[in-house]
Amino acid sequence: MNVHKNIKSIFLFIYKQLTIERLVKIIFPFSTSLKRKDKAYRNGIFFINCLLYYTVIALERLVKLLNRVIGRLKRNYMNYLTVREGCTQLAQDIKWICTDQSLELSMPKIFNEKSAISAKHKCSGKLPDQYLATLKNATVTGGTDLVIVNNTILYDEIDKQTFNKYGVKSPAIEKITKDSIALHIKAPSSSILCGIHLNKDHSMNYYHWLIECLPRLSLITHLDKNIPLIIDASVSSQALEALDIFNSDNRPIVKLDINEAMLVKKLYYPSQLSIIHDNYGERDFSQDVLISPVAVNFVRNEVFKKLNIVKPKGFRKIYIARKSTYRHLLNQDEIIKTLIEHGFEIIYPEKLTFTQQAHILSQAKVIIGQSGAGMANIIFAPKNCKVLILALDNSIINMHPFQGIADAIGLSLQSLTSTRIDSDETLEDPHSSFKIDNKMLFKYLLTI
Secondary structure (H helix, E strand, O other): OOOHHHHHHHHHHHHOOOOOOHHHHOOOOHHHHOOOHHHHHHHHHHHHHHHHHHHHHHHHHHHHHHHHHHHHHHOEEEEEEEEHHHHHOOEEEEEEEOOOOOOOOOOOEEOOOOOOHHHHHEEEEEEEOOOOOOOOOEEEHHHHOOEEEEEEEEEOOOOOOOOOOOOOOOOOOEEEEOOOOOOOOOOOOOOEEEEOOOOOOOOOOHHOOOOOOOHHHHHOOOOOOOOEEEEEEOOOHHHHHHHHHOOOOOOOOOEEOOOOEEEEEEEEEEOOOOEOOOOOOOOOEEEOOOOOOOOHHHHHHHHHHOOOOOOOOOEEEEEOOOOOOOOEOOHHOOOOOHHOOOOEEEEEEHHHHHHHHHHHHEEEEEEEOOOOOOHHHHHHHHOOOOOEEEEEOOOOOOHHHHHHHHHHHEEEEEEEEEEEEEOOOOOOOOOEEOOOOOHHHHHHHHOO
């Protein structure tokens, strides 16, 4: 029962049932001699309305505060470990597939003469070790990577040395400390004998689904074909279509809503192949975003094989438009007009099927688009394709999410960074809206 709504409903009921005259008489007994046109009468009505209004608001805030305090008292704190640590300490099985992979990260090419993009992009990093863990009696939750085994959270997104370095991706996590994690998830409402874990923080985002989720399937091809895939119910129709292409064995699909928990008696947990951290503090380009070339080429090759795309050749000029309430390209209409004049096709990925997106981008000679999920489709571009990313000009921006894809395939990728940030937003916000210099864009178009 929602206490907050009940209190509000009671006061609204009282407010509607008592006439203004009754309220005036209750608070001002002398008012019986007053007439409706008297100033004192009108002031009394105004006072009562204000009093009731602000009383309801104050009670709403009080109840919210009490609910928050009670919620904190009821927090379910658990110890947490990486999956590697958990398998060792909890006697769970883990099979190592590939370890100790280094990755050279390149410096993004910026078309602007001047840019704030950090030179620290060029560095060396270490990709995550690839494994397939087998966990007994694991609780799986929709919308997150983390699983619970023996009242211990297993989660590769964070470790106790860097617990406060990265943003909290998982909707199941309320608070992280050095020693424990507080969750707000329900107890398992169902159970299955076995399953393959494919849930992911941000899996509803097309980029994360394509680059992080689908490559995990490369680690489970040898498993029994009747073992179901466990995915998030919130993924898009395009994501499900992509999964259908990869699920050639027709494994059953089990969907979990966000924060819905399920007990899996035997859970197969394939590791991530890439690293994509939400770092809103001091950047570490050698650790924050590392895109696995193996993951990129696995997705690319599987899609080309299933869709019969053979040696793609580029002849189309494509602009990938973006509709978003944040990180908005303020002069997109102006940019689109310029590009149409130069023979570009304008596409909105959310209006296309996954198959349509893959086919269109596999025929691209030039791709231009704003930094965002739709630009993950450059993974299907021909190797001689030229790509231009429109991005925010900021020293805290990490360009490796798309640079990593381009480097894995061998695409020629450049970035045209912004000349202005929306005045309502801060320079420190990596998701600020921005504006691209149309003259600089025109200058780029002369080079293709």
